[in-house]
Amino acid sequence: MKFIVGSGEQLRDKLETFPKKYKDAFSSSQILVICVTSDNKVVGGCSIAKISNYALAYLKEEYRGRGLGTKLEAKTYSEARRRGLDFVAGAIHLWNLPALHVASKVGYREVVQFRDFGYVLMMIPLNVKGKLVYTFLHELCSRLPGSFLHRIVLLLMSVVGLVRQRTSVS
Numbered sequence: 001m002k003f004i005v006g007s008g009e010q011l012r013d014k015l016e017t018f019p020k021k022y023k024d025a026f027s028s029s030q031i032l033v034i035c036v037t038s039d040n041k042v043v044g045g046c047s048i049a050k051i052s053n054y055a056l057a058y059l060k061e062e063y064r065g066r067g068l069g070t071k072l073e074a075k076t077y078s079e080a081r082r083r084g085l086d087f088v089a090g091a092i093h094l095w096n097l098p099a100l101h102v103a104s105k106v107g108y109r110e111v112v113q114f115r116d117f118g119y120v121l122m123m124i125p126l127n128v129k130g131k132l133v134y135t136f137l138h139e140l141c142s143r144l145p146g147s148f149l150h151r152i153v154l155l156l157m158s159v160v161g162l163v164r165q166r167t168s169v170s
């Protein structure tokens, strides 16, 4: 298995067999790492979005549960650190135990858990500035009501989504 590192734009033509949700997010990302088998099958990817630094990982089902997801995410975040990103962020459903387990292994820290809405927001600070952002958000979130924060998250996601669409059109 080898990893290929690039951007969504550079690796877009390798994403044909991925579910639409991942194909769309991966192809517009600033950093994309894909796993390729020795017979050139692309079996997974991990991306970091532009602007939000939001991370997303996906492995084809038959390749899960063998440590590949952990290696893929670790490789992606070390590339993010190398390129000078301050942090990466992620949102994981509380029922998604494999994803939560991988997150804890690769260094994610919880920002806030929305138990009523079934997901947790997480971050990996990659440098001193990232640590400050993490501490600020973690403190802020511990002082505000969950339903209000959840609305803010949804609003930010839709704004980032709109900006991303505009960026990719131009």
Ligand SMILES: CC(C)(COP(=O)(O)OP(=O)(O)OC[C@H]1O[C@@H](n2cnc3c(N)ncnc32)[C@H](O)[C@@H]1OP(=O)(O)O)[C@@H](O)C(=O)NCCC(=O)NCCS
Pocket: 055, 056, 057, 058, 059, 060, 063, 064, 065, 066, 067, 068, 069, 070, 071, 090, 092, 096, 097, 098, 099, 101, 102
């Ligand atoms: C998330 C994902 C990338 C992880 O890839 P993976 O190759 O299966 O991950 P790994 O094998 O490296 O690690 C999975 C860990 O979860 C553990 N795990 C699996 N099922 C579990 C369960 N039901 N409860 C608790 N732990 C579980 C495994 O034991 C393993 O830990 P270990 O290495 O310490 O034994 C993969 O499951 C996937 O593509 N899922 C679908 C897309 C998705 O949900 N993405 C997450 C949103 S970012």
